[in-house]
Amino acid sequence: xxxxxxxxxxxxxxxxxxxxxxxxxxxxxxxxxxxxxxxxxxxxxxxxxxxxxxxxxxxxxxxxxxxxxxxxxxxxxxxxxxxxxxxxxxxxxxxxxxxxxxxxxxxxxxxxxxxxxxxxxxxxxxxxxxxxxxxxxxxxxxxxxxxxxxxxxxxxxxxxxxxxxxxxxxxxxxxxxxxxxxxxxxxxxxxxxxxxxxxxxxxxxxxxxxxxxxxxxxxxxxxxxxxxxxxxxxxxxxxxxxxxxxxxxxxxxxxxxxxxxxxxxxxxxxxxxxxxxxxxxxxxxxxxxxxxxxxxxxxxxxxxxxxxxxxxxxxxxxxxxxxxxxxxxxxxxxxxxxxxxxxxxxxxxxxxxxxxxxxxxxxxxxxxxxxxxxxxxxxxxxxxxxxxxxxxxxxxxxxxxxxxxxxxxxxxxxxxxxxxxxxxxxxxxxxxxxxxxxxxxxxxxxxxxxxxxxxxxxxxxxxxxxxxxxxxxxxxxxxxxxxxxxxxxxxxxxxxxxxxxxxxxxxxxxxxxxxxxxxxxxxxxxxxxxxxxxxxxxxxxxxxxxxxxxxxxxxxxxxxxxxxxxxxxxxxxxxxxxxxxxxxxxxxxxxxxxxxxxxxxxxxxxxxxxxxxxxxxxxxxxxxxxxxxxxxxxxxxxxxxxxxxxxxxxxxxxxxxxxxxxxxxxxxxxxxx
Amino acid sequence: xxxxxxxxxxxxxxxxxxxxxxxxxxxxxxxxxxxxxxxxxxxxxxxxxxxxxxxxxxxxxxxxxxxxxxxxxxxxxxxxxxxxxxxxxxxxxxxxxxxxxxxxxxxxxxxxxxxxxxxxxxxxxxxxxxxxxxxxxxxxxxxxxxxxxxxxxxxxxxxxxxxxxxxxxxxxxxxxxxxxxxxxxxxxxxxxxxxxxxxxxxxxxxxxxxxxxxxxxxxxxxxxxxxxxxxxxxxxxxxxxxxxxxxxxxxxxxxxxxxxxxxxxxxxxxxxxxxxxxxxxxxxxxxxxxxxxxxxxxxxxxxxxxxxxxxxxxxxxxxxx
Numbered sequence: 001x002x003x004x005x006x007x008x009x010x011x012x013x014x015x016x017x018x019x020x021x022x023x024x025x026x027x028x029x030x031x032x033x034x035x036x037x038x039x040x041x042x043x044x045x046x047x048x049x050x051x052x053x054x055x056x057x058x059x060x061x062x063x064x065x066x067x068x069x070x071x072x073x074x075x076x077x078x079x080x081x082x083x084x085x086x087x088x089x090x091x092x093x094x095x096x097x098x099x100x101x102x103x104x105x106x107x108x109x110x111x112x113x114x115x116x117x118x119x120x121x122x123x124x125x126x127x128x129x130x131x132x133x134x135x136x137x138x139x140x141x142x143x144x145x146x147x148x149x150x151x152x153x154x155x156x157x158x159x160x161x162x163x164x165x166x167x168x169x170x171x172x173x174x175x176x177x178x179x180x181x182x183x184x185x186x187x188x189x190x191x192x193x194x195x196x197x198x199x200x201x202x203x204x205x206x207x208x209x210x211x212x213x214x215x216x217x218x219x220x221x222x223x224x225x226x227x228x229x230x231x232x233x234x235x236x237x238x239x240x241x242x243x244x245x246x247x248x249x250x251x252x253x254x255x256x257x258x259x260x261x262x263x264x265x266x267x268x269x270x271x272x273x274x275x276x277x278x279x280x281x282x283x284x285x286x287x288x289x290x291x292x293x294x295x296x297x298x299x300x301x302x303x304x305x306x307x308x309x310x311x312x313x314x315x316x317x318x319x320x321x322x323x324x325x326x327x328x329x330x331x332x333x334x335x336x337x338x339x340x341x342x343x344x345x346x347x348x349x350x351x352x353x354x355x356x357x358x359x360x361x362x363x364x365x366x367x368x369x370x371x372x373x374x375x376x377x378x379x380x381x382x383x384x385x386x387x388x389x390x391x392x393x394x395x396x397x398x399x400x401x402x403x404x405x406x407x408x409x410x411x412x413x414x415x416x417x418x419x420x421x422x423x424x425x426x427x428x429x430x431x432x433x434x435x436x437x438x439x440x441x442x443x444x445x446x447x448x449x450x451x452x453x454x455x456x457x458x459x460x461x462x463x464x465x466x467x468x469x470x471x472x473x474x475x476x477x478x479x480x481x482x483x484x485x486x487x488x489x490x491x492x493x494x495x496x497x498x499x500x501x502x503x504x505x506x507x508x509x510x511x512x513x514x515x516x517x518x519x520x521x522x523x524x525x526x527x528x529x530x531x532x533x534x535x536x537x538x539x540x541x542x543x544x545x546x547x548x549x550x551x552x553x554x555x556x557x558x559x560x561x562x563x564x565x566x567x568x569x570x571x572x573x574x575x576x577x578x579x580x581x582x583x584x585x586x587x588x589x590x591x592x593x594x595x596x597x598x599x600x601x602x603x604x605x606x607x608x609x610x611x612x613x614x615x616x617x618x619x620x621x622x623x624x625x626x627x628x629x630x631x632x633x634x635x636x637x638x639x640x641x642x643x644x645x646x647x648x649x650x651x652x653x654x655x656x657x658x659x660x661x662x663x664x665x666x667x668x669x670x671x672x673x
Numbered sequence: 674x675x676x677x678x679x680x681x682x683x684x685x686x687x688x689x690x691x692x693x694x695x696x697x698x699x700x701x702x703x704x705x706x707x708x709x710x711x712x713x714x715x716x717x718x719x720x721x722x723x724x725x726x727x728x729x730x731x732x733x734x735x736x737x738x739x740x741x742x743x744x745x746x747x748x749x750x751x752x753x754x755x756x757x758x759x760x761x762x763x764x765x766x767x768x769x770x771x772x773x774x775x776x777x778x779x780x781x782x783x784x785x786x787x788x789x790x791x792x793x794x795x796x797x798x799x800x801x802x803x804x805x806x807x808x809x810x811x812x813x814x815x816x817x818x819x820x821x822x823x824x825x826x827x828x829x830x831x832x833x834x835x836x837x838x839x840x841x842x843x844x845x846x847x848x849x850x851x852x853x854x855x856x857x858x859x860x861x862x863x864x865x866x867x868x869x870x871x872x873x874x875x876x877x878x879x880x881x882x883x884x885x886x887x888x889x890x891x892x893x894x895x896x897x898x899x900x901x902x903x904x905x906x907x908x909x910x911x912x913x914x915x916x917x918x919x920x921x922x923x924x925x926x927x928x929x930x931x932x933x934x935x936x937x938x939x940x941x942x943x944x945x946x947x948x949x950x951x952x953x954x955x956x957x958x959x960x961x962x963x964x965x966x967x968x969x970x971x972x973x974x975x976x977x978x979x980x981x982x983x984x985x986x987x988x989x990x991x992x993x994x
Contacts, residue, residue, distance in 0.1 A: 214748065222741060222749025301742040303749075309740050313714045315863045317888065317967050318870050407874050414875055422824040532863055536871035539823070540833070540859045619860040627837065627860070634744040634838040636769065 029450045036443045047442035050472045058474045063639030070218050084219040091171065091225050098167035099224075102126070103160060122388040123154045125377040126163070129370050130336065136366045138343030149336035157395040158307065158329035165306035166333060168224055168299065169292050172231040176288040180236045181281070184243020185269060194244065201237040206608070206652040208615040208626065209234055209298050210633045211645025217302060227299035235291035239284040246280035247273050282345030289341055290524065293334045297526045307333075308526070315532045321402040327529035334524040406533045414537065421543050429542055432489060436481045441472040448654060456661035464657060467650040476625060476647040483624040483651060486542060486617070487610040490549035494606050498554040499599065502561025503587070512562060519555040527552055527616050535620055545617035553609040560602025564595030594670065600663035607655045611648055625651075703942040707737035709756045711746050715862075716966045716973065717886050717959055721785065722759045723977045724988075725952055732992035734945045744769050744838075751778040756935045757949060762789045763928025764884070765839050770933055780939070782932035782946075786953030787886060789928045791841070793832065793898040794883035794890075796869075798876050807896045809850065809924075812880075818853040821878050826855040833868055833881035834858050841882065842908070842921045849919035850900075854880075869893065886959045888967035900924030944994065951991040 041048055073080035100106045101121055107114040121129075127150045134146035153162040187194035209230055216233075220226040250273055258272040274281070300308025307326050314322035381388035449465030471480045505512040527548050538544045568591050576590045592599070614626030621627075625648050632641030708729060710722050726736045739755060747769055749755035761770050773779035795806060802820040805811025812818065812830070821830035832854045834843045843856045859865040865881060866889055872879035873893050883889055883897075900923055906913040907923035914922035932949060939946045962980065965971045981988065 213745065217745060217748035218752065221752060222746065222754040223739065300740065302745055303739055303741050305740045309714070316714050316866075317716065318863070318866055410871050410874050414871070414877075418824070425825065528863075532867045535864045535867040539868055539871075540857060540864050541825075617860075620864050621836070621858045621860040630860075631838050634769075636744065636747055636772070 025450075025454060029447060033443050033447045037438075037440055040440060040443070044440075044442075048438075048440040050441055050475065050477055052475070054473070055475045056473045059637075059639035059643045061639070062642050063637065066215055066218075066638045081219070085221065088220040088225045088229075091175070091220075091228050095167065095171045095224055095228065098170045099164065102163040102167050102170075119378065119381070119388060120163070121374065122377050122381045123159050123390045124381070124387045125374050127151060127154070128373045128377070130340070132366060132369055132373070133340060134343070137340055137347055142339060142343050145339060146336045149332040152332045153329055154390040155394070155396050156325050156329065157390075157392070157397065158310070158326060159390055161305070161307045161310050161326065162329050162333060164304075165296055165308070165330070168228055168231070168304055168306065169289070169333075169337070172228050172235065172292045173285070173288050175228070176232050176236045176292065177239055177285050179232065180239025180284060180288065181243050181274075183236075184240045184247065185274075187240065187244050188247040188273075189269075197240070201240060202653055202656075203646075203649050204233050205237045206611065206649035207642075207645040208612065208629050208648055209295065210615045210629045211641040211648075213298070213302060213633055214636050214638050214641060223303040224299075224305075227295075227302050227304035230302070231292050231295040231299060234295055235288045238287040238291065242280060242284035242287070243277075246277035246284075249280070250276050279345060282341065286338060286341045286345065289337050290334060293330060293337070293524055296330055297528060311526050311528055315528055318532070319403070320406055320533055321398045321400060323529050323532070324402055325398060327525050330526060331521050331524045335520065338520075406536055410536055417537050421538050425541075425543050429485075429489065429546070433482065433485045433542075436485045436488075437478065439481065441468075441477045445469055445472065448658075451658055452661070455658060455665060460657055460661060464654050467654050471647045471650055474643050474647065476628070476644060479623070479625045479628055479644070480647055480651060482622070483611075483614060483626070483648065486545060486622060486624055487549065487607065487614070487651075490546055490553055490610045491603070491606050493546065493550045494553040494557050494610070495603060497550065498557025498602075498606070499561050501554075502558045502602075503565065503592075505558065506562045506565035515558060519558055522551055523555050527613065528619070531616065531620060540621040542622060544620045545622050548617055548620070549610050549613045552613050553606045556602050556605035556609055558602075560598050560605065561595065564598025564602070565591055567598065568594045596670070597663050597667045600659055600666065604656055604659045604663075607659070608652055611652050614648060703732075703734055703944045705735055706941070707735040708938070708942055708945055709737050709739045709754070711741040711749075711755050711758045712738050713741065713743045713746075713760070716888065717963050718760045719973050720959065720962050720966070720977060720980075721787075721954065723973060724954070724980060725757070725759055725949065727977060727981055728952070728988045728991060729945050729948060731988070732944060732948055734942060747773045747779065750933065750935050751776055753778075753935050753937055756938055757782070758933050759952075760785065760787075761931045761933045762884075763931065764789045764791050764841075764926065765835075766931075767928075768840075770931065773933070778936050779933060780936040782934055782938075782949050784929040784953075785932055787930040787956050787959055789884060789930050790897075790956075791882065791884040791925045791928075792900070793880060795880050795895055795898065796873055796876075797894040797896065799878060799880075799895075802878065807899045809852075809898050809900045812852050812854065812898070813850075815853060821854070821880050826857075828853070830854040830880065832856050833865065833879065835862065835865065835882045836860055839882075841925065843882070845919070845921040846900075846923075849914075849916045849922040851916070886956050886963060888963050891960060891964040892968055898924075903927065944992070948991045 036047075046054075069080050075083070078086075100118075103120055105116045105120040106118040108117050127147060130150050131143045131147040134143035153159050183197065187197050212233070213226075213230060216226050216230055220229050254272060254276050255268075258268050263272060296304075296306065296308040297311060298308070300306055300312060307330050310326035311323050311330075314320075314326060377387060385391075445465055445468040448468050449461045452464035453461035471477055501515060505515045530551065531544070531548050534544045534547050538547065572590055572594065573586060576586050581589065614622075614624060615629055616626075618624070618626040618630040625644050628644035629641050629648070632638075632644060710726050712719055712722055722738065726738060729736050739749075741749060741755060741758075743766065746755055746758055750758060751773055770779075770781070774781055793809075795803075799820070800806050803811055803814070803817040805814065805817065815828070818830035819828050821832070822828060823831050825831070830853060832843065832847070834856045835841055835858070837858050846852075847854050847856055859868065859881075865883075869879060869881060869883075869889060871877075880898075901907070901914055903924050903926045904913070908920055908926075911918055911920050913920070916922040932952065934949070938949070958980075962976050965976050966973055
């Protein structure tokens with residue numbers, strides 16, 4: 001590894017990070033911006049408030065385009081709607097199968113006139129099968145963990161809803177994985193396709209789901225199918241990205257070998273590339289599972305039912321305990337599926353299928369055990385109903401316990417909390433909101449373009465400037481500033497909390513294990529569950545939104561800090577120690593500096609997470625782009641929703657590009673690139 | 674119980690036999706496809722919908738319940754993916770409903786008989802701090818407003834309005850009636866009632882938008898603020914009311930709760946269509962049932978079954994052919 005001093009020649013040698021921030025162009029641009037902001041208003045009012053007359057009616061265009069697509073677009077033989085409805089029916093088939101298997105049983109007929117032909121898998125059978133899978137993939141410990149997670153579902157009376165949710169996950173995940181894989185392979189093969197796909201992937205990940213929910217409902221019909229489609233749009237991009245990355249990093253020796261032995265193109269892809277990238281691909285599978293579970297609440301709003309519906313319904317009657325139980329059931333499902341998929345990933349990596357011997361039964365002992373379980377439990381279940389349906393008398397509930405906890409905190413500590421809240425609100429939030437709200441859109445756009453130019457060149461400057469201009473030109477500027485204010489401050493808080501925790505956890509394996517459990521829970525527990533208690537303690541408004549965003553966005557800040565610190569070359573730390581550095585110097589002068597690129601990446605992810613929470617915080621009365629998207633949803637206004645959603649996406653992309661460019665610079669300067 | 678079930682099945686069997694024997698269809702029969710009724714996330718709507726569903730089942734129709742969002746469901750009602758929505762409130766769903774019926778694909782099936790009441794509401798204990806209540810003029814008193822204030826709004830009082838999407842003209846009302854109050858919008862009604870619960874636990878001041886039928890009016894003791902009664906002119910004509918220059922110087926409108934659905938229901942299930950149009954229930958009945966579920970912890974299914982048992986004469990009238 002090269003030392004930081006071995007830098008390129010055209011820049012100063014000393015790797016002083018703060019030196020870059022204070023260089024002359026930045027100072028001049030900053031001063032010009034401040035001068036324009038303080039004194040420019042009388043000269044050019046139009047640069048502060050984007051004139052209404054100049055607005056691009058993008059909302060109307062999009063709404064009209066959607067209307068045309070739904071009502072009159074046609075491919076000759078069939079219309080666009082026919083096509084989407086056909087796709088919907090295709091997706092519905094496996095979904096109905098999974099649902100029948102796990103929840104409703106196989107029915108003949110529809111609705112209340114239906115007759116059960118075959119019962120669904122009993123709770124006992126499902127638990128036995130997943131435990132078996134756990135044992136197969138990761139041994140006894142994993143089997144126990146999975147059994148506990150699924151047992152939790154049965155014991156807390158969440159079984160039926162959980163199976164409905166699981167059914168939609170079982171459909172969405174394979175579709176997402178296969179779709180993502182195919183797109184990734186195409187992008188790997190055809191660079192031109194990749195160039196077209198990349199911005200699309202960015203948009204898919206950053207436009208809030210609520211923004212495109214309305215057109216999806218019109219296209220795919222109301223119900224679980226539309227929910228699966230929405231989940232796919234949101235959960236597929238990471239799979240595609242990871243596929244591209246994984247295929248690229250297949251060692252060239254393997255490619256050469258493939259060419260030498262005369263593989264055709266198809267063989268090359270499926271026999272050489274995909275198998276050797278298997279390990280990384282499993283990471284993508286894992287991401288698809290987690291993101292699909294994130295969508296559970298939103299999916300339940302459009303007819304997917306399941307645990308998400310239970311969470312919403314419980315909180316509407318303010319039953320905090322019931323909401324938390326349903327929320328924890330989602331976490332339990334996530335943990336079980338996540339650990340299972342990870343274990344299979346490791347297994348797939350380590351075990352190159354040993355020569356298969358013996359008869360069919362001997363080769364597939366697990367499959368047979370599972371089949372046996374299904375048959376035995378089904379037969380015994382006929383005689384012992386408790387085996388088929390988990391008996392209600394054995395269910396446990398936290399009952400009013402959590403309501404009492406919140407009440408106790410509320411009655412005893414509300415005034416303290418209120419004081420704390422007012423302190424932050426009046427001294428930090430409100431002034432910052434005013435400050436950002438008063439900035440001229442033209443000045444901000446130009447300054448962003450300047451930053452893009454300094455960090456990444458003319459191309460980046462043009463991109464950043466154009467995106468910022470779009471926000472102003474579609475009349476979203478004011479809401480966008482509130483969005484930036486809320487997210488910005490949340491990101492600062494999340495970093496202030498997350499980075500120290502990350503530093504503390506990086507060298508303490510035990511602590512890190514516990515921290516991981518906490519952040520996994522925060523990431524999968526629907527935020528609605530803690531949003532309502534937060535409203536009780538802090539009232540509706542920006543502060544409550546802040547809490548919800550920080551709770552969600554702190555996870556990547558911690559994760560990437562730990563990742564960065566753990567990757568620091570131990571020899572450098574040794575060297576520092578040998579030179580007599582104090583622990584504090586060791587941390588600030590060596591470790592943190594070298595971990596900076598990862599921490600920057602964590603910052604990037606923190607921003608993305610914070611932006612993705614916006615729609616949720618609209619539910620506690622914020623006035624930002626998230627609220628705009630939410631209003632558009634309730635009014636079924638396609639254009640309005642998509643324009644606001646694009647504005648959110650553009651904020652995300654601007655932040656992402658600038659930070660990535662900055663991180664690349666730092667990396668280069670530190671000689672890590 | 675058993676005998677009744679058996680009787681229904683025999684009756685149904687006879688009916689089916691009759692239908693298959695008669696060679697010429699005398700009148701249009703209901704399709705055997707399931708009628709999809711939408712379920713939302715509040716108890717009253719679950720009860721209304723399940724009563725309708727059970728009644729339709731008694732009439733021999735095939736019924737399916739589908740969970741759907743209150744406003745997002747219109748996409749499904751227009752396309753015919755969903756068929757019946759039993760509670761569309763005049764006060765919150767009017768715009769969406771009008772937009773949907775204007776397409777011709779959605780039909781208004783008439784009032785449910787329940788009336789939506791929405792107004793500013795305060796807990797009983799606030800009368801001590803603001804003795805003039807429930808008369809709205811008491812709110813003009815600065816001391817009274819201050820009693821309702823928080824650090825953010827002081828010295829003005831804080832009024833917690835519904836989500837922006839509900840409309841409601843509260844900002845206009847505050848201005849027209851010159852009330853020293855600031856309107857804060859809750860994002861969802863869950864947030865609205867979370868604040869009420871919190872304040873009520875601490876016996877702390879709160880003034881907020883409440884609607885009925887809802888469990889809150891049964892759980893918490895309190896009253897509606899009495900504004901000048903709503904008339905149509907009040908919202909449209911500035912000259913009306915105490916403020917000659919502004920509209921909205923009155924209370925919120927009362928409104929029907931409507932039944933709406935896919936326009937194709939009439940042709941596909943003509944008998945069910947009649948039954949749905951005939952369905953009525955009133956506020957008191959509904960209030961009692963909501964209380965049983967949300968506060969006494971009974972199951973929706975049991976409460977519905979209880980109602981079905983007690984009101985057989987009523988519902989059999991709806992499905993009479």
